[in-house]
Amino acid sequence: MVQLIDLLDGGDNQAYNRSVAHGFGSVSAAIMLLELIDRYRDSRDKEQLKSVSGQTGCWFCYTAEDCEKRTVLSPREQGKGIGVIEKRGLFSKISHGVPSKRYFRINVSNIEAFIKTFDDVGVE
Numbered sequence: 413m414v415q416l417i418d419l420l421d422g423g424d425n426q427a428y429n430r431s432v433a434h435g436f437g438s439v440s441a442a443i444m445l446l447e448l449i450d451r452y453r454d455s456r457d458k459e460q461l462k463s464v465s466g467q468t469g470c471w472f473c474y475t476a477e478d479c480e481k482r483t484v485l486s487p488r489e490q491g492k493g494i495g496v497i498e499k500r501g502l503f504s505k506i507s508h509g510v511p512s513k514r515y516f517r518i519n520v521s522n523i524e525a526f527i528k529t530f531d532d533v534g535v536e
Contacts, residue, residue, distance in 0.1 A: 426483055435529065436496050440485055444493035445523075447483055448474070448503055452518045464508045464515045471506070471515040500526055 426443060433442035455461050455472035464471040476487040485493065497503050501522040506515050 432527075435526065436500075438493060438496050440489045440493035441496035442493075443483055443485060444479075444490060445497055445502065447479065448497070448516055449518070449523075452516070465506060467506065467517075469517050471517045473513050473515050475513055502526060 426447075428439060428442040428446055430442075432445060433439045436442055436445075451474045452461075452470075452472055456470070461470035461472055463469065476490055479490050480486060483490070494503070494505060498505055501519055503519065504517045507513065508515055
């Protein structure tokens with residue numbers, strides 16, 4: 413039994429913050445927010461952030477296919493989560509290139525403001 417528990421908690425887990433999910437009213441949005449933050453950090457650390465389509469700033473590419481491999485969220489589920497995130501202004505998304513790819517840009521100040529709106533939410 414212990415081996416089974418160790419296998420399920422072996423580091424290949426996708427986590428989300430329950431307070432964030434409650435704040436969004438969406439688990440897929442909470443997963444996508446943390447996933448986009450993780451992909452942003454990875455792109456930043458690898459110096460892969462760039463300007464896209466005349467839009468200045470720190471954009472990074474993250475395809476629906478790559479996201480599905482990491483999160484197991486279908487493109488439709490990703491789209492719903494991303495829509496919630498975009499509505500709150502936490503990330504911007506544009507499509508660019510041929511074939512078209514998704515590019516994202518983080519808005520740290522809006523994320524900080526969002527987090528402060530539910531600091532007092534107690535989730536047990």
